[in-house]
Amino acid sequence: MDRAGLVRSIAAAQDDLITRAQALAAGFSRHDIDHLVAVGRWRPLARAVYLTDGSRGEPPPRRCRIRAAVLSLGPGAHVVFGTAAELLGIAGLPRRDEIHVALPGRAAKLARVSDPAIVLHQLEHQPGTVVQVSGIAASEPRLTVAEIILREHRYAAVSVLDSALNRGLLTAECLATVPALIRGRRGAVAARRYLAEADGRAQSPLETRTRLRCVDGRVPPDALQLEVRDDDGYLLGVGDLGWRGPRLIAEADGRDAHGTPEAAYADRRRQNLLVNAGWTILRFTWQDTLHPAYIPHTVRQAIAALRAR
Template identity: 75%
Template sequence: MTVDPGDIAEVAGIRATSPLRTVSDVVLLVDRYPAVSVLDSALNRRRIDPAQLMVIPSLIRGRRGAVAARAYLSEADGRAQSPLETRSRLRCVDGRVPPDTLQLEVRDDDGYLLGVGDLGWRGPRVIAEADGRDAHAAPEAVFADRRRQNRLVNAGWTILRFTWQDTLHPAYIPHTVRQAIAAAQRR
């Protein structure tokens, strides 16, 4: 496979393929979860824009893995802020309990922002947080997470917290979300 000169960029003095070319190549080589994570990350970090997703099928046409990779494109969502959020969302999608939104802003009656949830189910007022070790392990982050969770719970929301380990068990996250939704509907 040859690389078009237009697909070459310089990053910190090192020649590399452009973000669009890199993403297009990677989604051909990996399974669904890492492929969608790469797409989500590239969109979230604005390395590619949503319009460029439409170009990827032409870049991968006829290459091994292209059929599967085209399916991954429809699952990309730049609102996911980490691979853990992507994996948690895909577990919910696979478990037939997809969130109706990502990065759900919850405000009080005065418009004060109580918190932002990674995955949200607005009707039953359920939020799932994908707690990565790096972002949530520092003491300051733990305290901030607790304060935010208390504000959301006091506003009538159920908060679920998931880790990377939880994503390794396909049924765990959707089962837990389903239980929380059912409990919320009984109230």
């Protein structure tokens, strides 16, 4: 294979990226690399890391930028905190542009960062706590979650815990080991409370936030993912949050899960079945969770009205 083919093969396995060291090892000279950058065929994304498909005018994908950050910092570099959660598919944190990368000890002190979006952390992580996600080194799920809940406020922290449990990245047994992992660290007292509130039945951060608003407003649901069946056992629908006594269901309407016409039609059909079976349906959006009193007040009013019938 010629040097151009070798570079294409390497870049194809890492989001069209090549490092300067990899290009030199493949037989390119420094002059060759600088020329490719100068004519726009290669685009610098991080220190000594280039996007080989430089002709594209659009911004590179997020995963490409994350990989470039890790490649630019060399052996031992791995993503942590929210960036690791993002790669692992753990939801619950607000979208941020920063790319959090860790290096151990002296390597972190000597590292140079050219991209202002890269936040470098000096962290010593034990062998076995770093995994590969699509070929990018990242802190493993338990460590990622533990480090996030030490730093985030309650709603984000519990959402992250719920997401990791719901997606099977953590088990209840694994979660039980987190208190020992965070013992003595700043934020550990609050983080232990967040662990006690985690519930993997929540299927989205919106469901988590809706539940927490109800808990804070002293109208906690007595069921999550409540199955409603008719007298013959036929499943009519599953409610996100349920209060079985008054036969009340609250639905958390997220943009992704309910945003298509097909999803809206399915929601309406399901709601009609549930209403005809004697259930009352409330629907809440992300915006509703931003107002502490709105959701619990609405639930409390609905329960009072149903009990007065």
